[in-house]
Each structure stands twice: as structure tokens, then as C-alpha cells.
Amino acid sequence: MPYSDIQDADKYIKALAQISRAITSEQYLEDILKLIVMVTAKVTGVEICSLWIIEEEEGEKVIRLKATQAIDQVYLKNRSLRMNEGVVGYVATHRVPIIIPNVLQEPRFKEKEMARQLGLVSMVGIPMQVRDEEVTGVLNCFTAAPHDFPETEVNLITAVANQAAVAIHNTKLMVDAQIIREELESRKLIERAKEVIVRRGKMNMEEAYRWIRKRSMDTRKSMRDVAEAVLLSEEL
Numbered sequence: 141m142p143y144s145d146i147q148d149a150d151k152y153i154k155a156l157a158q159i160s161r162a163i164t165s166e167q168y169l170e171d172i173l174k175l176i177v178m179v180t181a182k183v184t185g186v187e188i189c190s191l192w193i194i195e196e197e198e199g200e201k202v203i204r205l206k207a208t209q210a211i212d213q214v215y216l217k218n219r220s221l222r223m224n225e226g227v228v229g230y231v232a233t234h235r236v237p238i239i240i241p242n243v244l245q246e247p248r249f250k251e252k253e254m255a256r257q258l259g260l261v262s263m264v265g266i267p268m269q270v271r272d273e274e275v276t277g278v279l280n281c282f283t284a285a286p287h288d289f290p291e292t293e294v295n296l297i298t299a300v301a302n303q304a305a306v307a308i309h310n311t312k313l314m315v316d317a318q319i320i321r322e323e324l325e326s327r328k329l330i331e332r333a334k335e336v337i338v339r340r341g342k343m344n345m346e347e348a349y350r351w352i353r354k355r356s357m358d359t360r361k362s363m364r365d366v367a368e369a370v371l372l373s374e375e376l
Contacts, residue, residue: 169307169308170206170207172304172307173191173207173304173307174209176279176300176303176307177189177207177208177209178209179300180279180281180296180300181209181281183296184281184293184296184297186281186282186283187258187259187260187283187284188208188210188258188260188280188281189279189280189282190207190208190210190280190282191205191206191208191268191278191304192205192206192221192228192278192279192280193206193308194223194232194275194276197220200222201223202222202223203221203228203229203232203277203278204219204220204221205219206277210258212258221250225250226250226251227246227248227250227263227265227280228265228280230248230265231278232275232277232278235269235275236267237294237298238264239262239263239264239288239289239294240262240263240264241262241286242261242262243263243282244256244261258282260282260283260284261282261283261284261285261286262282262283262285262286262287262288262289263280263281263282263283264281264293264294265278265279266278266279266297266298267301268301268302268304268308269305270302270306270309273309275305276304276305276308276309277304279297281297325364326362326363326364329364329367329371330352330363330364330367332371333348333352333366333367333368333371334348334349336370336371337352337370352366352367352370
């Protein structure tokens, strides 16, 4: 049964501290998200805690299950929803928490058969958001008995959801930074390769660039790979 007593505040604080440490560590995002749902489920005592992330898929946004502490295969199957689908889609689209006393009586809850099999009753869904930026996902908690999710629990889960959003945001920033670094490095290599080709007296800079681009297309290799091959031949 979920905790509701104010005496559990210490557990909540420790849980948030543990999650904060994970976010500032060098753990992979997948490991951080798994830790988040495990800690949240342990501290709140809910039956299932699950974390969904919004992704781009063939030009359309979908929201996909990314982490849960549940071990039942009924829940672990590959699951994704459109942004206008189900309770998860509602929370993500409207950016508001939702508390459902009984998922079997909620029209927006689409997986009633799964809920029956797993004995799920009440749930809370919280949008994952960094300040006023776009929602990155949804954190859900399910109980196996009727539960009203008091304010202390909702506040904790909201804080956890925001921590998860920070982890995802930071990971995206790191990925973007890496892509930018690689792009700048590629441009430097291509410029150096152009200079080598020009020094050989065969082409000017514009022609050298067009040659590298054509060679890239003909060999189905990146322009960076072609540039590196030119530079390597120069060293040899």
C-alpha cells in the first residue's frame, strides 16, 4: 500500500537525492531512467511505476514505454501510443497531471485487459517537463488497491518526473554537442583535404570540394571519410 504519512518525508528526500546523484553521474540515460522508476516504486509503495518518453517516428510524435520496474511480460511488451491516445497521450498533450481512482472505469484508459490481469486499480500520471519547456514524457504510478494519491505523493512523483525530464534534457544537450563537434571536425578535415588537392595543382578550391562530394556519392562513404583518405595519401 502506498505511503501517505508525513513521516515518510525523509524517505522522499532521500529518494530525490539518490536520483539527483544519478543524473549528475556518467551513467547512461537508460540506467538513470530505470533507477528512477525503481526508487519511485520503492518509496511510494505503488505496484507499477512506468516512464514514457516522446519520440519522433516517421515524422510523427509517439510516446513510448522506456522504463519500468515491473517484471510481468504483460506490461513489458513493446508499447507505444500516439500523442492523442490513452491517458498517457492526454497527460503529455495537455501537460497536466491526472489521478484516476479506477482505471477500469476510465474511458481514456485503453489497456483495461492488462489492468485486469495485473490487478491494477488506481493511477496517477505526471507530465515530465523542464520548467516551461516542452513535455518530454510521462511518469505513471499504479496501485493494486483503491488509492487517492494525497498531495505529498503527487508532489514527490512530480519532483521525480521533473528530475527525469532534466536527465533526458541533459542527455539531448550532450548528444547535440557531440554532433556539433563532429560536424566541425568534419569541416576542418574537408578543408584540409581541399588544400591538398589544390596543392597537387589539379583543381581550385571549389572544384576540389565538388570532387570530394562526388567521390563520397560514388563510393557511398561520407565526405569526412573521403577527406581522411586524401590526407592519409598525402602523408604516405
